[in-house]
Amino acid sequence: MGFVEFVKDTEGIASVKINRPKVNALNESLVDELTESFQSISDDSNIRSVILTGEGSFFSFGLDVPEFLGYSKESFTKFLFKFTDLIKYVFLFPKPVVAALNGHTIAAGCMLAMACDYRVMVSNKAKISLNEITFGSTVFASCVEILKFVVGGKNAERVLYSGTMYTAKEAKELGLIDEVVSKEELKKTAIEVAKEFAKKDTHAFRSIKSLLREQVAEEIGKREKDSIFEFVDIWYSESTRRNLKDIKIHS
Structure with a gap:
């Protein structure tokens, strides 16, 4: 079953929608599909900008914790390399990516949103965290460095140390x-932003984006591998495992 809906219009805008009921939790199949979708967009010269969104009341819950609790350490580690590769791929993607955050945007889902160039979020009860x-x-080096790039070092500390669930208004202030x-204006606004990006010279945009982000990517490269191994060690620790087993997302 496919979990990603991919549509492109006649104006050079591609829409990538995560649709994995009920909460768009990220599992291995979904990460593979997202990677394939972005690779396809990268290869299509007719596509000039991208909108990434979700179906329902969640942009993404984050990782599918119950599913990954069934993974061996080795298999989970391999997946995390695959997931963080996707985050870095989106962060350095040569075309503009607009995140249309249709609902709750949590943990790994928030990491994916942070990798985009522009984020529009609904003003209802949706939270981002x-x-x-x-x-x-814990988190990954890519998460830390991209978050610092987006909000600055001090605000990154605030976000990561507190684990606060922010409203859209609070998130904008940060x-x-x-x-x-509004929910009704989300699609329209995202399209407007994507169209503005699409007007830009593609070579100039790619160059500027690379100049802005390549140093961040280099810093990620120095620490990502070790941060993934540390993430796995903590994930499989007794205390964290207990907490993870309490997370229910499919009931």
């Missing part, structure tokens, strides 16, 4: 998102 610390988990709109 990097809340890993609240259930005894710099986590760029714009807050």
Whole structure:
């Protein structure tokens, strides 16, 4: 079963929608599909910008914790390399990526949103958070460096140390998102932003984006591998494992 809906219009805008009921939790198949979708977009010269969104009341819950609790350490580690490769791929993607955050954007889902160029979020009860610390988990070097790039070092500390679930308004004040709109205006606004990006010279955009982000990517490269191994060690620790087993997302 496919979990990603991929549509491109006649104006050079591609839409990538995560649709994995009920909460768009990220598992291995979904990460593979997202990677394939972005690779396809990269190869299509007719596509000039991308909108990444979700179906329902969640952009993404984050990792499918119950599913990954059944993974061996080796298999989970391999997946995390695959997932962090996707985050870095989106972060350095040569075309503009607009995140249309249709609902709750949590943990690994928030990491994916942070990798985009622009974030529009609905103004209802949706929350956004990097809340890993609240259930005894850590994050990756890519998460830390991209978050610092987006909100600055001090705000990154605030977000990661507290694990706070922020409203869209609070997130905008922190710099986590760029714009807050009603649910009814989300699609329209995301398309408008994507069209503005699409007007830009593609070579110039690619060059500027690379100049802005390549140093961040280099810093990630120095620490990502070790951070993944540390993430796995903490994930499989007794106390964190207990907390993770309490997370239910499919009931």
